[in-house]
Amino acid sequence: MxxxxxxxxxxxxRLHFSWISSAESTKFVSVVREITAKVKALGPNxxxxxxxxxxx
Amino acid sequence: xxxxxxxxxxxAQRLLKECRVEMVIGFRxxxxxxxxxxxxxxxxxxxxxxxxDSNCGINLTHYLTNRKEKIGIVAKGCDSRxxxxxxxxxxxxxxxxxIIGVPxxxxxxxxxxxxxxxxxIQSVSETDDAVTVATRNGEQTFAKMDVLQQNxxxxxxxxxxxxxxxxxxxxxEQNGVDQYADVAAIEAMTPDARWRFFDExxxxxxxxxxxxxxxxxxxxxxxxxDESKPQWVGKSQDPMDVRTFHFLRAYHCAGRCTDCGACExxxxxxxxxxxxxxxxxxxxxxxxxxxxxxxxxxxxxxDVYKANDPxxxxx
Amino acid sequence: xxxxKIEKSDLAAGLDKLRGGYRLFGPVKDKTSHGFQELxxxxxxxxxxxxxxxxxxxxxxxxxxxxxxxxxxxxxxxxHIAREVDKDYSPRAVIGIRPCDAKALTLVKMNFDTDAFKxxxxxxxxxxxxxxxxxxxxxxxxxxCTTTGSGPFHEExxxxxxxxxxxxxxxxxxxDKGEKxxxxxxxxQSADGDAAVEKAKTAAEAAITTAIVTDxxxxxxxxxxxxxxxxEDIAFACINCGTCTFSCPTCWCFDIQDEAQGNKGVRMxxxxxxxxxxxxxxxxxxxxxxxxxxxxxxxxMHKLKYFVDKYNAGIMCVGCGRCVRQCPVNxxxxxxxxxxxxxxxxxxxxx
Numbered sequence: 074m075x076x077x078x079x080x081x082x083x084x085x086x087r088l089h090f091s092w093i094s095s096a097e098s099t100k101f102v103s104v105v106r107e108i109t110a111k112v113k114a115l116g117p118n119x120x121x122x123x124x125x126x127x128x129x
Numbered sequence: 130x131x132x133x134x135x136x137x138x139x140x141a142q143r144l145l146k147e148c149r150v151e152m153v154i155g156f157r158x159x160x161x162x163x164x165x166x167x168x169x170x171x172x173x174x175x176x177x178x179x180x181x182d183s184n185c186g187i188n189l190t191h192y193l194t195n196r197k198e199k200i201g202i203v204a205k206g207c208d209s210r211x212x213x214x215x216x217x218x219x220x221x222x223x224x225x226x227x228i229i230g231v232p233x234x235x236x237x238x239x240x241x242x243x244x245x246x247x248x249x250i251q252s253v254s255e256t257d258d259a260v261t262v263a264t265r266n267g268e269q270t271f272a273k274m275d276v277l278q279q280n281x282x283x284x285x286x287x288x289x290x291x292x293x294x295x296x297x298x299x300x301x302e303q304n305g306v307d308q309y310a311d312v313a314a315i316e317a318m319t320p321d322a323r324w325r326f327f328d329e330x331x332x333x334x335x336x337x338x339x340x341x342x343x344x345x346x347x348x349x350x351x352x353x354x355d356e357s358k359p360q361w362v363g364k365s366q367d368p369m370d371v372r373t374f375h376f377l378r379a380y381h382c383a384g385r386c387t388d389c390g391a392c393e394x395x396x397x398x399x400x401x402x403x404x405x406x407x408x409x410x411x412x413x414x415x416x417x418x419x420x421x422x423x424x425x426x427x428x429x430x431x432d433v434y435k436a437n438d439p440x441x442x443x444x
Numbered sequence: 445x446x447x448x449k450i451e452k453s454d455l456a457a458g459l460d461k462l463r464g465g466y467r468l469f470g471p472v473k474d475k476t477s478h479g480f481q482e483l484x485x486x487x488x489x490x491x492x493x494x495x496x497x498x499x500x501x502x503x504x505x506x507x508x509x510x511x512x513x514x515x516x517x518x519x520x521x522x523x524h525i526a527r528e529v530d531k532d533y534s535p536r537a538v539i540g541i542r543p544c545d546a547k548a549l550t551l552v553k554m555n556f557d558t559d560a561f562k563x564x565x566x567x568x569x570x571x572x573x574x575x576x577x578x579x580x581x582x583x584x585x586x587x588x589c590t591t592t593g594s595g596p597f598h599e600e601x602x603x604x605x606x607x608x609x610x611x612x613x614x615x616x617x618x619x620d621k622g623e624k625x626x627x628x629x630x631x632x633q634s635a636d637g638d639a640a641v642e643k644a645k646t647a648a649e650a651a652i653t654t655a656i657v658t659d660x661x662x663x664x665x666x667x668x669x670x671x672x673x674x675x676e677d678i679a680f681a682c683i684n685c686g687t688c689t690f691s692c693p694t695c696w697c698f699d700i701q702d703e704a705q706g707n708k709g710v711r712m713x714x715x716x717x718x719x720x721x722x723x724x725x726x727x728x729x730x731x732x733x734x735x736x737x738x739x740x741x742x743x744x745m746h747k748l749k750y751f752v753d754k755y756n757a758g759i760m761c762v763g764c765g766r767c768v769r770q771c772p773v774n775x776x777x778x779x780x781x782x783x784x785x786x787x788x789x790x791x792x793x794x795x
Binding site for chain 1: 324
């Protein structure tokens with residue numbers, strides 16, 4: 074799914090997957106830090122967002 | 130290929146006469162050049178309707194879904210792979226089927242020919258490697274390789290992978306074709322360019338759902354775009370709704386698509402939506418060594434877990 | 445009838461003169477085919493086409509059209525009141541519509557403009573439009589307009605009919621609207637072109653090589669047709685996509701949808717298709733047309749029988765051939781009509 078979204082033009086840093094055990098608090102913190110930094114760098118998502126229907 | 134029609138008719142007649150099947154699904158001659166019509170034959174004396182030429186691009190597996198009868202079905206390479214997928218997914222039982230295998234030399238892209246000739250095509254004749262079309266301005270002959278559907282040009286499974294009868298000896302498979310050059314070209318673009326590329330690709334879509342409905346994989350009783358309680362996707366021509374449809378349709382074909390080309394062939398406005406499904410086919414091949422529908426004994430890539438499955442996408 | 449000569453070299457300049465008073469629409473070629481769209485300033489219609497891939501019905505009946513807008517904000521004095529949205533109904537000119545497609549609009553008008561109901565959206569666009577037709581000199585192999593009550597030079601639904609005469613057009617001015625448009629464009633060179641037009645018309649009609657057979661449909665018992673044993677075979681190949689209905693110039697069915705974003709919403713209508721299961725799905729979950737055979741039968745019965753019976757104005761088909769060309773599985777309305785007509789014949793004998 075990530076691959077197909079990126080194929081359609083969603084930025085690679087927009088979607089993240091991680092497997093974190095409840096015992097891995099430090100991994101959780103570092104993954105969340107990394108993700109927020111990457112998503113903030115991209116700015117607000119404009120793609121695959123439906124605003125008002127653009128029709129006649 | 131000139132003997133295919135005759136052999137299909139003979140086999141169909143024998144199967145019906147011997148009561149081995151209740152019906153034979155095949156093609157009959159279309160009402161216009163470069164088109165044939167899927168049909169079902171139930172009487173031995175009606176088998177002379179059946180034909181075979183390079184205009185049999187619609188995937189007949191579509192017509193098997195959930196049928197209960199004993200069925201003879203004419204199947205080229207890609208059709209046979211979708212029959213395998215149907216068997217794996219329990220949409221038909223192997224015991225119900227007598228598969229009449231057709232070694233395939235590729236199907237003609239009628240739009241390509243229409244774009245290359247002036248005026249209406251009045252008649253068409255073909256040999257194994259050439260197609261001659263007649264218009265009121267005269268005749269024009271094309272090498273079949275130049276007018277094939279794009280998926281046929283890069284097909285590496287022309288022979289049926291499963292069959293009970295064969296209408297001819299297997300044809301040589303194509304070696305050394307670059308199946309995924311088109312996908313690789315898109316992969317090489319920036320995300321911005323890819324987004325724009327698909328905007329443009331999907332702009333003509335009229336949401337007739339011919340791509341979905343021609344696809345043998347799309348057999349859900351209610352498609353997600355047709356869900357109304359609650360509704361999942363907007364029904365208008367809003368570009369984001371159109372893209373959502375195409376994205377999710379493709380995704381539902383992941384690990385199942387045989388690139389038979391029925392979707393693109395069916396599209397009335399000429400959208401190559403295969404650029405989405407092919408990306409998934411390529412990933413399935415690259416990541417899991419998987420090509421759909423090659424054997425009824427193999428479980429699909431998205432159906433099994435292996436310890437060495439790539440998991441680079443998980444942090 | 446007034447005939448005006450328009451030199452081809454003068455056409456673009458004349459159209460430019462119209463732009464002050466009209467929005468212009470015409471056929472434009474994309475990569476592979478023609479389609480009607482609004483012509484930008486300086487853009488000329490591309491009249492070198494047989495017919496457009498999709499019919500021009502979207503010019504008066506957009507595939508998706510906003511009808512009403514509303515706010516769901518309880519504090520807004522206008523909240524929960526649906527208001528018509530502003531639309532541009534200023535005069536527009538449709539240049540190069542084929543006679544079959546113009547005739548199709550007159551058939552659709554029977555549905556949208558009745559004594560009891562008048563569809564304002566459709567009628568506003570239709571009435572705002574002046575239709576300048578382009579007669580068909582070289583009909584295609586799937587054209588069968590002459591047996592549908594239309595024809596390559598058919599004038600119904602047109603305000604002006606252009607006839608191509610190599611270096612110039614002969615323009616038959618058919619209505620006051622057409623007259624007004626010709627005046628605004630500065631086309632005023634009267635010509636004695638009746639004979640030339642007749643000659644071209646006869647040649648074009650002779651070039652139509654295929655037909656649809658409908659003579660026994662009107663008298664046929666609708667239930668005999670409905671229950672005939674032809675439908676399983678006709679519908680077998682059908683994949684129930686909307687290609688035939690969406691490409692058809694006479695298919696008018698639509699679905700109404702509300703779409704809200706936050707506090708604001710619109711009511712829109714979208715083309716719908718009798719080929720889709722959802723088209724007839726009841727809120728109870730019951731679907732009276734629950735199989736593809738029933739849906740396929742509905743489409744042909746509507747076009748070739750119910751419409752015939754209801755309006756006594758022939759079939760709901762103008763023979764443009766789009767469904768024949770574009771159907772992915774080659775279901776051909778000419779073949780279906782012949783089968784239905786046979787049933788009509790047989791039923792007549794039985795009585």
